[in-house]
Amino acid sequence: MSFNLAFYSALFGVLGLVGIALIGLGAHLQLVFGVIIPYVAVILFFVGMIRRVVIWGKCPVPFRIPTTSGQQMTSLPWVKRTLADKIESPSNNWWAALRVATEVLFFRSLFRNLKVNLTKDGPKISYFSSKWLWLGAIAFHYSFLVVLLRHLRFFTQPVPGFVHLLDQIDGFLEVGLPQVQISGFLLLIAVTYLLIRRIVVPQVRYISLPADYFPLFLIIGIALSGILMRYWFKVDVVAVKKLTLSLVHLHPKIPQEGIGWIFYVHLFLVCVLFAYFPFSKLVHMAGIFLSPTRNLPNNSRAVRHINPWNPVVKVHTYEEYEEEFREKMVEAGLPVEKPLEEKE
Amino acid sequence: MYDGGKIIAGLLIGLVLLTFPFWYNLGKAAKLPEPKLAPEAQKAKQCVESKEYMAAHHMQILNKWRDDVVRKRYRIYIGLNGKEFNMSLQNECMKCHTSKKEFCDQCHNFVDVKPYCWECHLEPKEAKEGK
Ligand code: HEM
Numbered sequence: 001m002s003f004n005l006a007f008y009s010a011l012f013g014v015l016g017l018v019g020i021a022l023i024g025l026g027a028h029l030q031l032v033f034g035v036i037i038p039y040v041a042v043i044l045f046f047v048g049m050i051r052r053v054v055i056w057g058k059c060p061v062p063f064r065i066p067t068t069s070g071q072q073m074t075s076l077p078w079v080k081r082t083l084a085d086k087i088e089s090p091s092n093n094w095w096a097a098l099r100v101a102t103e104v105l106f107f108r109s110l111f112r113n114l115k116v117n118l119t120k121d122g123p124k125i126s127y128f129s130s131k132w133l134w135l136g137a138i139a140f141h142y143s144f145l146v147v148l149l150r151h152l153r154f155f156t157q158p159v160p161g162f163v164h165l166l167d168q169i170d171g172f173l174e175v176g177l178p179q180v181q182i183s184g185f186l187l188l189i190a191v192t193y194l195l196i197r198r199i200v201v202p203q204v205r206y207i208s209l210p211a212d213y214f215p216l217f218l219i220i221g222i223a224l225s226g227i228l229m230r231y232w233f234k235v236d237v238v239a240v241k242k243l244t245l246s247l248v249h250l251h252p253k254i255p256q257e258g259i260g261w262i263f264y265v266h267l268f269l270v271c272v273l274f275a276y277f278p279f280s281k282l283v284h285m286a287g288i289f290l291s292p293t294r295n296l297p298n299n300s301r302a303v304r305h306i307n308p309w310n311p312v313v314k315v316h317t318y319e320e321y322e323e324e325f326r327e328k329m330v331e332a333g334l335p336v337e338k339p340l341e342e343k344e
Numbered sequence: 345m346y347d348g349g350k351i352i353a354g355l356l357i358g359l360v361l362l363t364f365p366f367w368y369n370l371g372k373a374a375k376l377p378e379p380k381l382a383p384e385a386q387k388a389k390q391c392v393e394s395k396e397y398m399a400a401h402h403m404q405i406l407n408k409w410r411d412d413v414v415r416k417r418y419r420i421y422i423g424l425n426g427k428e429f430n431m432s433l434q435n436e437c438m439k440c441h442t443s444k445k446e447f448c449d450q451c452h453n454f455v456d457v458k459p460y461c462w463e464c465h466l467e468p469k470e471a472k473e474g475k
Pocket of ligand 1 (some may be wrong): 136147227228231244266267
């Protein structure tokens with residue numbers, strides 16, 4: 001697919017969503033955008049996630065997929081095995097769980113990302129480590145998480161202490177009123193970096209599809225509308241919380257104070273994200289836990305794994321063979337495991 | 345080979361975590377904020393700006409007041425209907441909103457913000473009666 005088609009279809013897709021929200025508000029559809037769509041989105045999210053995981057769960061995984069490094073197992077105690085080896089090539093489920101955890105928390109595989117370089121003078125290949133993608137991804141995912149956790153203050157009453165603590169750490173600069181929260185801006189910067197990388201790195205640009213640009217534009221739209229709402233086009237946050245609490249209490253009610261348009265744009269984009277989540281590449285949130293190369297111990301040598309749909313092969317074991325030909329073997333002077341029984 | 349038990353356990357843990365807001369609030373009736381206008385404010389009838397504007401923007405007004413006073417030496421703010429205000433947190437806002445607990449904190453506890461202003465600025469003495 002051409003770059004232009006992929007890029008602009010995603011961009012105008014997200015702009016179209018903003019337009020839909022604005023038209024809806026113009027038509028006084030607050031109830032639709034504030035209550036019905038959020039509930040539909042949440043239901044789609046959970047049903048979609050469960051469906052996806054069940055589909056994955058039904059895929060048989062008969063064998064282990066050992067990665068190459070750190071293969072030496074516990075059976076050879078004299079081979080040195082560092083902590084990294086134990087995580088890289090886990091011998092049991094606990095180490096495998098630790099490997100998944102390092103993947104989830106630190107993006108360990110991405111950290112080992114290499115860049116290939118072909119030097120001009122004489123065809124020589126050199127590899128060097130490339131950490132920018134890792135850094136961008138870490139910044140993006142963690143700031144997203146912090147923003148999401150901080151949003152819990154809209155969905156809980158009383159607000160749990162850790163949310164307030166997070167708020168304070170995030171706003172420690174004590175700049176401006178309302179206080180600048182670093183994670184929101186970091187989120188916007190990181191997701192913009194991920195988008196720019198897609199556009200300027202030729203190889204990545206070549207393989208990028210609308211399904212790659214759309215989530216990026218969507219999240220940029222969410223972060224931008226959130227930041228604009230917090231620092232510039234203020235809305236009545238007490239009214240927002242009345243609405244969000246009524247949603248989680250399952251007694252939905254649009255507050256009569258009225259909430260500014262930008263809130264509904266923000267919320268609509270978030271709803272689209274939630275509804276889109278299970279049906280797109282974003283399900284890697286669940287998928288990372290189900291990666292067979294990561295979540296299974298490398299015990300191919302210690303344990304025999306049998307493929308259950310192997311066809312039944314008719315075998316003739318050595319015992320049976322000897323049983324059949326013992327006399328002839330003895331006659332020919334071949335060694336046998338069980339001597340011929342003496343005939344009476 | 346399918347590890348169905350582990351996958352279902354993981355799925356359940358994920359669902360419980362992600363539905364946190366739905367079960368955390370179960371059985372807790374939300375106490376909605378009721379900012380009480382002090383008699384001083386009632387007498388004045390109007391705030392610095394319209395009520396709707398104040399509800400959403402009052403922190404921005406305070407920020408502007410702070411900068412105007414501390415950095416630019418301005419003291420007078422022309423508000424709603426051309427009324428003049430002395431740009432001061434303690435001496436203006438709190439002159440009408442005489443109780444921080446009954447007014448500001450009502451909303452702030454609801455949305456979980458704790459402005460740090462009161463580390464330096466003095467809050468008005470709360471009326472003692474019956475509390
Ligand atoms: C995918 C999930 C979401 C993301 C990534 C997101 C992102 C953001 C960001 C970056 C901000 C800027 C201020 C800050 O850093 O806190 C913000 C503010 C805000 N968001 Fe969200 N948001 C999400 C979901 C929601 C939902 C579900 C709601 C409500 C139904 C919501 C309501 C708000 C409100 C009211 C503000 C303004 C906060 C203030 O003025 O203090 N957001 N959001």
